[in-house]
Amino acid sequence: VPERAEPWDDPLITTFGMLIEAHAAVLADVSRDLEAISGVPLAWFEVMLRLARSPDHQLRMAELARQVSLSTSGLTRLVDRVEEAGYVERQSCPGDRRGAFAVLTPDGQDVLRRSLPRHLETLERRVASPLGADAAQLTELLRTLRDAKSPSG
C-alpha cells in the first residue's frame, strides 16, 4: 500500500514545533543557571538588561513592555516587583504627565555587572557552542521571523 503522509507530518508543523521546543529547552536551562548566578528571575534580568542598553538607562513603560514581550499590565506588575527589590525606579515623564519611565538604579547596574560574565559563560555553553559557526546565521533567521509582519498586523 502506498504511504500517504498525514497532514500533521507537514514540515511546517515540524519547524513550528522546533521553535517551541528549542525555546522551552534553552530557557529552562538558562533561567535556572541565571537565578543561581544572579539571584533574580530571568524576567527581572531582561528588564534590567533592556534598560542598561537604552539611553540614560531608562525606557517608557509601554516601550519596555514591547521589548520584553509583555502586556503593559503585566509589565506594570513586573516593574512593581523589581522596584520593590530596588533594582529599578519609576520616574515621571517631563512634558507628559501621563507617562512614566522605568530607570535602572545603581543597585540594578551592580547586579548586571556582577552576573554578566557567568551569564555569558552559560550562553556560550548552552547556545553558541552547540551551534558553532552557525550561531550568527541563526540570529539572522530569528530576526527575520520576528520582524515578519502578520497579514493583519
Place this chain on the structure above:
Amino acid sequence: VPERAEPWDDPLITTFGMLIEAHAAVLADVSRDLEAISGVPLAWFEVMLRLARSPDHQLRMAELARQVSLSTSGLTRLVDRVEEAGYVERQSCPGDRRGAFAVLTPDGQDVLRRSLPRHLETLERRVASPLGADAAQLTELLRTLRDAKSPSG
C-alpha cells in the same frame, strides 16, 4: 576616545534575545489565527496534535507533558480542560495501574482535520514564506539547540 563595547552588547545576548523575541512574535500571531480557525487555544491544539502523531493516538501523561514542555502537574490540568471539551479521554494503562494514557477522541480528530488546512496556511504565511529556502536550515539549528544538553542535565 576608543569605543569600548559594553558587555551587554555581546552577540550571545543578541542571539538569546532573538530566540525570545521571535518565539513571542510568532506565537502571538499563530495562536491568534489558530483560535479563530479552530476555536481552541494553541495549548489544546498542541496536545491533540502530539496525540495524532503517536501510535494509536495515545500517549502516557508524563511523555505528553515532556512533549508539550509542561510539568506533569500542568499537563494534568490541561488534559482536564481538553477532556471536559470532549477532545481527549483518559484511559487506564493495562499492566501498570499507576499510569494513564491520554487518548485523542473522534471529536478531537475532527477538530484537527478541519483546522489543519488553514493552520498550515497560517504557518506558510508567517513562518515559511519569510524564511524562503532557509526554513529547513532553521529547523535543524533549532533542533540542535533543543537537543544540546545542559552541563547538569
Place this chain on the structure above:
DNA sequence: AAAGATTGAACTCTCAATCTTA
C-alpha cells in the same frame, strides 16, 4: 475622544505534598 499607565478578576502554570500502585 484618545493615549499612558494601573487595577480587579479570572486563568494557567509551577513547586511541594499526597495518594496509589510497583
Place this chain on the structure above:
DNA sequence: TAAGATTGAGAGTTCAATCTTT
C-alpha cells in the same frame, strides 16, 4: 522505597475596566 499522576497553595499573566492627562 520509588514511580506515575493528581491536588493545594502561591506566583505571574492577560483582558477589560478605570483613572489621569492630552
